Amino acid sequence: MIGAFVGEALGVLLGNRLRSALTIVGLVIGVAAVIAIQTLGKGTSGAVAGILGGLSDAAFTVFPNNFQAAASRAALRPQDIERVKRLVPNIAEAVPTGGIARQVRVGHESARMLIYGETSIRFSNTPLRYGRAIGEDEIAALAHVAVIADRAYARLFPDGRNPVGESIRVGERRYVIVGVLDKPRTGVIPLPLNLDIGIPYTTYVKEYIRGKTVFGARFIVSDTSKMQETEAATVRALVALKRGKVAYQTFDRRTFSSAIDGIFNGLTFVVAMIGAVALVVAGIGILNIMLVSVAERTREIGVRKAIGATRGQILLQFFIEALVLSAIGCGLGLAIGIAVGWTINDLVLVRLSGFVAPIPWLQSVAIAVGFATLVTLLFGTYPAYRAARLDPIEALRYE
């Protein structure tokens, strides 16, 4: 029975294409805007996750605040890092950050590259292309082994061969290659997640730091759920160690992505509000056109009643017309919104981050269905009631 009413409603709406189209324009735009921003939001947080995807979520970095009176006292030395590692619970590994530039040679190839200290638990989660990561024993033994990143590999081994077992020369020293990293999944934004040549951090400290201060320290925690406590404890330990008014900042993947998410959530909220206002206006538009439609079709309603339609049937008919209209409007809005959101994602965010976010179908469909229901209930009921209440004799006389 309902199916027949939907068919009847479609017949009426298709018979009045222009009026039907004008009725739903506002709804289409409103729903499309909300869903587009929704899709874009997913794309953005996906892009942020993608950019930061190379960063291990078990790692955090500590560095002294640059603008402080006691900047030189606050500066970190390798021994400070070692001491904090022993003092603070939940820290699995700690190394100096940053790298140092040196000329690196393999056969005839030679390039200036950044060398950094690596641990057995890698800071980045970039997968390995060849070989393996640096091992515990090599760190303990201050071994001369290296893991090379993708760009360094492409520069030093242009023929693309597996270089594991070969060695590179840095000044007087030789390092045996044990692994090669793959491309990091960060898209075109050149985040220096992997410097060029990773060597055991113990070797790095001995060969290249030699008691100098470092830019900062990177820590790996055993239990990622206690990340914040560990960061706070690390800072407290450093302050105690330096015995003075020194200040340190910590930084992890979560702080970065939540900062970006926060900005975007604010933006989403504003656009959603604008969308909601647009939808209310669209709803009132539907109400208005439905009322006009009822007035315009007074005679038709009279005929339908004379033929034997009950109040309930007339009510149902107009209600279903409103429902079908808003369903079509919201369906179109859904399609356009996803198309627009996806296109912008594809053109901008995916190129930027190299990360393809899944389209949030479920949420988008929920939004569209929700709005269709709401608009129908709020703005379709009253015109339908007006139509049902018409007196057939009056309605038939209506010119």
Place this chain on the structure above:
Amino acid sequence: MSEAAIELEGITKIYTMGQVEVPALRGVDFRIERGEYVAVMGPSGSGKSTLMNLIGCLDRPTAGRYRLDGEDVSSLDDDALAAIRLKKLGFVFQGFNLLARTTALRNVALPLFYAGVPQRARDAAARKQLAEVGLADRVEHRPAELSGGQQQRVAIARALVNDPAVLLADEPTGNLDSQTSEEIMAVFEHLNRGGRTIIMVTHDETLARHARRRIRLRDGLVTSDEPNPDRLVAEGEASGGTTQLHGTF
């Protein structure tokens, strides 16, 4: 004779306009047997529209008893009246009152839609009924693509598709020229010969001469009710060449 198609006893209708009570019908009694062809006549203000609305179950009498096809419908509620209209009455209006943007087929099928008949059966019945009025080749046309006479024939098909006890026509040729009027009268003649009960409300003397019986109203009362001995018999082709209508009286 079993039950009459229509039995009116002391039908009174009083409209209240503010403080003033205006009687439109002041005790109308008559009986229309099944298969009759009756013209209800009267000048404007005579109460014939009110009577038409009451017979058509669009309104309830203030007093009196109305039995339609054996069922007392004087005091039914709106929904029950709608059900009666759906089952037992077919309306033909002066202005055709077809749904403008809907095909002839869907227009004719409309009563069956409200009766809850499935689409396939609706379409089949509507096609059959359109063929009956000579429009078998016009089923997919919209009202604007049809002549006045054809539109009224679509309206007649719609009125008959639910096989009503009574066909009620309100000035059915008021918007048509005399030749087309004659065509419509031929359709009515054909239907009446097939046993259909027809009540036609009109102020047009010529038109009323087609009916077998004439009831005249004035000031809300029946002033005359008599058979029509020298009636006009419309001759014409009413059903696309398959059924020829001939005046044989």
